[in-house]
Amino acid sequence: MHNHTPQPGQERFVAPAIDTELPTAVDVDTSHPPESQWKQAWKSLRSNWIFWFSAILLLLVLVVVCFPTLFTSVDPRSADLSNSLGKPQPGHIFGFDRQGYDVFARTIHGARASVIIGLLTTLIVTIVGLLTGAIAGFFGGWVDTIISRAADIFFAIPLLLAAIVGLSALNNVWPNRGYWGGVSAVVIALAVFGWPQITRIARGAVMEIKNLEFVDAARSLGASKWRNLFTHIIPNALPPVIVTATVSLGVYIVAEATLSFLGIGLPPSVVSWGNDIAAAQPQVRSGDNLHVLFFPAGALAMTVLSFMLLGDAVRDALDPKARK
Amino acid sequence: MWRYIVRRLLQTIPVILGATLLIYALVFLQPGDPIVALFGEKPVSEAARAQLEAQYNLDKPFIVQWLLFLKGALVGDFGTSYSGQPVSDLIARSLPVTFQLAFMAMIIEAILGVVAGFYAGLRRGHIFDSTMLVVSLVVIAIPIFVLGFALQLIFGVQLQWVPPTVGSATTFTNLLLPAVVLGLVSFAYVLRLTRTSVIENLTADHVRTARAHGVPDGVVNRRHVLRNSLIPVVTFLGADLGALMAGAVVTEGIFNINGIGNLAYQAILRGENPTVVSVVTIMVLIYVVASLLVDLLYAALDPRIRYA
Numbered sequence: 352m353h354n355h356t357p358q359p360g361q362e363r364f365v366a367p368a369i370d371t372e373l374p375t376a377v378d379v380d381t382s383h384p385p386e387s388q389w390k391q392a393w394k395s396l397r398s399n400w401i402f403w404f405s406a407i408l409l410l411l412v413l414v415v416v417c418f419p420t421l422f423t424s425v426d427p428r429s430a431d432l433s434n435s436l437g438k439p440q441p442g443h444i445f446g447f448d449r450q451g452y453d454v455f456a457r458t459i460h461g462a463r464a465s466v467i468i469g470l471l472t473t474l475i476v477t478i479v480g481l482l483t484g485a486i487a488g489f490f491g492g493w494v495d496t497i498i499s500r501a502a503d504i505f506f507a508i509p510l511l512l513a514a515i516v517g518l519s520a521l522n523n524v525w526p527n528r529g530y531w532g533g534v535s536a537v538v539i540a541l542a543v544f545g546w547p548q549i550t551r552i553a554r555g556a557v558m559e560i561k562n563l564e565f566v567d568a569a570r571s572l573g574a575s576k577w578r579n580l581f582t583h584i585i586p587n588a589l590p591p592v593i594v595t596a597t598v599s600l601g602v603y604i605v606a607e608a609t610l611s612f613l614g615i616g617l618p619p620s621v622v623s624w625g626n627d628i629a630a631a632q633p634q635v636r637s638g639d640n641l642h643v644l645f646f647p648a649g650a651l652a653m654t655v656l657s658f659m660l661l662g663d664a665v666r667d668a669l670d671p672k673a674r675k
Numbered sequence: 676m677w678r679y680i681v682r683r684l685l686q687t688i689p690v691i692l693g694a695t696l697l698i699y700a701l702v703f704l705q706p707g708d709p710i711v712a713l714f715g716e717k718p719v720s721e722a723a724r725a726q727l728e729a730q731y732n733l734d735k736p737f738i739v740q741w742l743l744f745l746k747g748a749l750v751g752d753f754g755t756s757y758s759g760q761p762v763s764d765l766i767a768r769s770l771p772v773t774f775q776l777a778f779m780a781m782i783i784e785a786i787l788g789v790v791a792g793f794y795a796g797l798r799r800g801h802i803f804d805s806t807m808l809v810v811s812l813v814v815i816a817i818p819i820f821v822l823g824f825a826l827q828l829i830f831g832v833q834l835q836w837v838p839p840t841v842g843s844a845t846t847f848t849n850l851l852l853p854a855v856v857l858g859l860v861s862f863a864y865v866l867r868l869t870r871t872s873v874i875e876n877l878t879a880d881h882v883r884t885a886r887a888h889g890v891p892d893g894v895v896n897r898r899h900v901l902r903n904s905l906i907p908v909v910t911f912l913g914a915d916l917g918a919l920m921a922g923a924v925v926t927e928g929i930f931n932i933n934g935i936g937n938l939a940y941q942a943i944l945r946g947e948n949p950t951v952v953s954v955v956t957i958m959v960l961i962y963v964v965a966s967l968l969v970d971l972l973y974a975a976l977d978p979r980i981r982y983a
Contacts, residue, residue: 501693
């Protein structure tokens with residue numbers, strides 16, 4: 352224990368460095384560089400059971416999307432009317448719908464259209480939104496004005512209504528477009544009106560980051576504007592964008608189902624959860640035959656839920672304040 | 676403050692012009708002849724065609740059509756639908772219904788969402804918090820038309836507490852279930868948003884200071900935590916009004932309500948282009964006005980924000 356009386360020449364007692372818990376500069380471990388935010392995020396993600404729960408579910412969905420025949424050998428497009436609205440039974444565990452399609456086979460094969468639309472739309476929206484938002488936030492001035500007003504214009508029309516109008520326009524110029532045509536049309540309609548959401552978030556993040564010290568440091572070391580933008584600013588603006596993108600992936604899957612429910616999304620020939628839910632609706636009016644509606648709707652809800660949970664887990668991992 | 680309002684109003688002009696032009700192009704630059712569609716199987720005489728084209732401005736270039744539409748819209752004249760009714764009449768008949776529905780949905784989602792989010796945030800990790808998080812995720816994950824349909828089946832068909840469909844009797848009690856369905860998804864977002872910002876504000880310096888001064892917990896939570904947490908919620912609610920109007924397309928379809936969502940949907944299916952552009956223009960206007968109001972509300976909620 353030290354003597355707490357002030358030493359000569361000292362106004363008041365100052366504890367020697369060795370008594371304080373503050374580490375001195377000498378003690379800082381410099382043998383390896385500090386961990387990147389991605390590595391730290393991964394560490395915190397690894398210990399989160401919600402992440403593993405949603406990741407495993409999504410992995411399962413992905414396998415179903417890529418290899419549906421691993422799970423069922425029944426053709427989702429072969430119907431036998433004598434099975435119409437049959438209850439679940441051995442061999443056909445989800446039963447049959449009104450047309451006599453096997454609901455299990457339809458649910459398995461329906462994953463592909465829904466998930467691909469969600470993934471593709473999110474990919475396009477994220478790339479376009481990130482680039483436009485980063486450029487607007489970084490350069491400011493008239494570039495920012497033009498991009499922001501353009502984003503405002505597309506954002507001002509409600510997404511669902513805009514997608515309906517867009518798809519009905521596409522129906523006229525591009526009728527009978529088959530499976531991939533049908534999928535691309537929905538992706539186009541959703542992406543054209545979906546990008547401003549990401550643009551706004553990316554722009555905000557970039558405007559915050561571009562004035563930080565490490566960007567100044569890079570600039571004073573001679574990094575060009577574009578190099579600074581792509582190697583220093585955009586990577587650091589990614590976390591909020593990734594979180595929004597993960598959550599909106601689920602939103603786009605729901606949007607596809609809603610559009611198909613309204614009869615304007617995917618053509619009826621495409622096996623998809625949205626189409627099956629829409630077709631099931633009239634069969635369940637009286638409260639019977641719930642299995643026709645329950646399984647495609649349940650599969651869709653589980654998938655969307657997994658993306659939402661993944662988004663939550665990623666946000667917690669990427670936000671240092673939320674991390675323990 | 677006034678300078679800010681003027682600047683903000685000026686900013687909305689290109690948005691309104693751009694959005695209407697965009698939707699106008701999508702609707703009117705399609706192949707297909709609306710006049711042939713109007714006549715169906717019957718042959719169209721030259722005179723009738725010329726007269727109709729003049730009536731609907733179809734003989735003029737696209738940009739002129741759009742400008743004439745804007746000119747009419749400025750004084751509340753949205754032209755005539757292909758079936759011969761003034762579009763303003765159609766809108767005047769359906770807009771109040773949707774307004775009532777969206778207003779009820781917004782009240783429901785705002786009150787329930789803020790209250791549930793506030794208590795969930797205060798008791799982070801407790802059973803109420805976990806339950807609310809799960810409920811909100813499930814509500815977001817299940818498509819609204821499935822949820823709406825399930826509630827219609829339970830309360831309308833099985834329990835018969837409310838009529839399953841509304842039709843023309845748009846009373847408060849009849850619209851209650853559709854309003855709940857319409858507001859459900861946004862309720863989940865409001866809840867999560869409130870919860871997150873309550874958690875953030877609980878550790879803020881001014882909250883700790885207030886507690887250190889001996890202010891009772893309840894007062895601190897209400898006056899310092901809740902009030903600050905409302906700022907992002909208000910932003911969301913403002914932007915959400917537009918989403919609610921669009922969401923009405925689905926909800927009004929399920930419950931058979933003759934609102935603007937149904938009007939828009941039927942018009943799109945039938946190729947009633949004048950009605951489509953008019954309804955979308957109305958929705959854009961509502962969105963723009965709502966976000967303007969939100970920006971002005973900020974100043975009232977957050978004394979740090981002052982507009983120069």
